[in-house]
Amino acid sequence: MPYLLLRGVLHTASACIFLLLTACAEAPAQSLSTAPTPAPAPTATAIPSPVIAAISRPLLSFEEWRSLLRSDAIAAGIDAELFDRTFAGITLDPKIIAADNSQPEFTRPVWEYIDGAVSVSRVAQGRLLKAQHRPTLKAIRSTYAVDHEVLIAIWGMESNYGSNIGSHNVIRSLATLAYDGRRQVFWRSQLLAALQILQAGDGPAQGLIGSWAGAMGQTQFMPTTFSQHAVDFDGDGRRDLWSSAPDALASAAHYLQASGWDNGQPWGFEVNLPQGFDYALADPEVRRSLAQWRALGVNPVRAIDANEQNLATLFLPAGHRGPAFLLLNNFRSILKYNNSTSYALAIGLLSDALDGNPGVQAAWPRNDRQLGRSERIELQELLTRKGYELGPADGIIGANTRKAVRAFQQTLGQPADGYPTQELLVRLRASL
Structure with missing residues (x-):
C-alpha cells in the first residue's frame, strides 16, 4: 500500500498549539526490511516534527482535541457542516490503538510469504481478470506507461482483486490514531486528507471504509496518496477506488509512473x-x-x-x-x-x-528457523557491543544491520551475504 505525505494542508496557529500540548514526536521512517508486511500496515515516510518528546497520554480530552481539529479543518477549506456530520457519533476505537502498538514477531519466512502471494489460485484468478480487463489495461498503459501485469499483481496483493478492502470506518480509525497513536502528526495529516476526499465527493455513499490504518479501496491508498494520485478513469466524475476497478488500477498506474516506472523493462x-x-x-x-x-x-x-x-x-x-x-x-x-x-x-x-513465466528455480532453505524479533534485537545489540555502527536495536533487519552482519561474517571466514541465522547469533554470543 502506498504512503505519501500530505502537501498543501494549512497549518494554523491552533494546530501548532495542539502539537505542543500533545507533545507528540514523529517516529522515524521504517528501514528497508525483508520482513513481510502481514496486512496493510503503515510504512510511511515520517513527517519531521519540531516538537519535543512524546508522552504516554494526550493532555487534551477527545472533545477538546476534536474542537481544535475542527478549526484547522475549516481553515484548510473543509465545510463546517461536513465536518460536524462526519464526526457525529465518532468515538475512539481501542482496537485501533492495540493494532498500532502491536509488535509482531515477523518470524514467517520469506518463502512462505512468496508461496501465499504467488499461489496457484491467485495466479489463475489474476490471469482471468487480466483478460477480462484487457481493454482497460491497454488504455491505462497508453496513458501512464505501466505494464498490465504489475497492476494486476498489486490489485491481487492489496485486496485479493477487490474482495477484501477492509471494514473499518476510516474517519474513526484515523481520528483514534491522530489523537492517541504513536505518530500523531502523520495520522492527523491523513485525517485532514480524508475529509478533503469526502468534500470532493469521491468517497462511497456509506462513508470511507478501509483497513485499520486508513488504507482505502481495491489498491489500498492512504488518504494523502489518494489526494495526489487517485484518478477518475471510468469518467463518472468520481475517483472511486472502492467499486471501480478502472479507477483503482489507473490510480496504481499513476502512482507507479510518478515513482519512476520504466515501462517494458523487468523489475x-x-x-x-x-x-x-x-x-x-x-x-x-x-x-x-x-x-x-x-x-x-x-x-x-x-x-x-x-x-x-x-x-x-x-x-x-x-x-x-x-x-x-x-x-x-x-x-x-x-x-x-x-x-x-x-x-x-x-x-x-x-x-x-x-505473464506466463516460471517461478523461482533455486531451492529455498526451508529448514532454516527464522530469528524472532527478540533474537533480532539481541543480534543488533551484540553487533553494537562489538563496535559495529547500525543504529538503534529495533529488530528490523535493514541495510545497516546487514552491513554489520557482513562484516562479522567476514571475520569468521563465512560467506558475507548479510543474512542473519541462528548459527550466526550463537557465534556472536560466543565472541563476547
Missing part, C-alpha cells in the same frame, strides 16, 4: 551465481550494469529482455543458500508502494507468473 530476475562468488557484493549500495554483472559470471536463469546498461543490485533474500536476484529500477518503484523487499519481490514474481 528484476533470478540469476545463477558462479563458484567462489563474493557474496559481499549482495549489498544495496553496490549497483552495477547488467553487462558488468554478466562479466562477473552472474547470469539470468531464463532469457531476459533488458537493457544491458541498466543498473542493478544483487539480492539474496534467504542468504547464499537460497535464490539470488538482480533488482532493477522497477523494483525500487514497487518499494515506494510498500517499503518491504519481500512485498516487492512478491509483486515481481506474481507479475511474472501472470
